[in-house]
Amino acid sequence: MTPAAPMLEADRLALRVGSRWLCCEFSQQLVAGQCLVLLGPNGAGKTTLLHTLAGLREPGAGRVLLGGRPYAGWRALDAARFRGVLAQQQPDHFSSTVLETVLVGRHPHLGRWGWEGPEDERVAREALDSVGLAELAGRDILTLSGGERQRVAVAALLAQAPQLLLLDEPTNHLDLHYQIAVLDLIRGLADRGRGVVMVLHDINLAARYADQVILLDGHGGVCAGARDEVLQAGLLSRAFGHPLRRYELDGRTTFLPD
Numbered sequence: 001m002t003p004a005a006p007m008l009e010a011d012r013l014a015l016r017v018g019s020r021w022l023c024c025e026f027s028q029q030l031v032a033g034q035c036l037v038l039l040g041p042n043g044a045g046k047t048t049l050l051h052t053l054a055g056l057r058e059p060g061a062g063r064v065l066l067g068g069r070p071y072a073g074w075r076a077l078d079a080a081r082f083r084g085v086l087a088q089q090q091p092d093h094f095s096s097t098v099l100e101t102v103l104v105g106r107h108p109h110l111g112r113w114g115w116e117g118p119e120d121e122r123v124a125r126e127a128l129d130s131v132g133l134a135e136l137a138g139r140d141i142l143t144l145s146g147g148e149r150q151r152v153a154v155a156a157l158l159a160q161a162p163q164l165l166l167l168d169e170p171t172n173h174l175d176l177h178y179q180i181a182v183l184d185l186i187r188g189l190a191d192r193g194r195g196v197v198m199v200l201h202d203i204n205l206a207a208r209y210a211d212q213v214i215l216l217d218g219h220g221g222v223c224a225g226a227r228d229e230v231l232q233a234g235l236l237s238r239a240f241g242h243p244l245r246r247y248e249l250d251g252r253t254t255f256l257p258d
Contacts, residue, residue, distance in 0.1 A: 005068025
């Protein structure tokens with residue numbers, strides 16, 4: 001039996017913005033059931049890398065394969081059904097209800113002239129319930145707090161039901177309770193066979209949820225591999241420009257500034 005292709009693969013990938021190389025060439029694979037975290041200091045290129053992995057921009061060198069094929073080999077609609085993207089910011093220019101906003105996630109599953117039906121509404125309401133916002137389905141999106149709006153964005157991605165989720169700072173605007181709740185939810189999707197790529201700022205959350213890590217140092221360097229290979233105090237200290245120490249506390253790996 002031929003093994004399934006990786007859900008996502010970076011093959012000798014390098015990123016360039018203008019004349020600046022954000023990272024040198026590296027290769028990495030993500031298979032179903034795994035969570036990959038992109039980590040690094042501000043400005044290192046984490047969002048640029050996520051967008052490249054999502055097929056939203058061309059790499060400076062190398063290629064990205066989605067399910068074993070380059071993005072050029074996918075119909076846009078099929079790619080939208082296979083992979084979904086959570087953006088870092090959620091601009092809302094028009095008034096709409098929370099439920100209507102989440103239903104946008106169902107659009108890849110509708111025909112060109114299709115309208116959302118009862119099944120789409122069921123999926124959207126279930127997604128809202130999973131992020132603790134079922135009771136806000138009728139609220140105007142413009143009246144939400146930043147944290148509530150972020151959870152609505154996560155619900156829209158869940159309603160899209162992609163096999164591969166790419167999330168840019170999913171903990172944006174969330175307090176501690178909802179940071180853990182949302183990351184537990186995302187980790188649970190991976191444990192049930194989805195693929196997850198997410199940008200995080202918190203090293204300790206990366207240590208808690210990642211199977212693999214890509215660490216950008218902000219100077220073109222990149223270290224990619226299994227979580228425990230990359231999350232080393234020396235590598236992290238150099239990347240973030242501050243000495244860190246690694247501790248094992250109650251069975252969890254924790255990094256603290258020196």
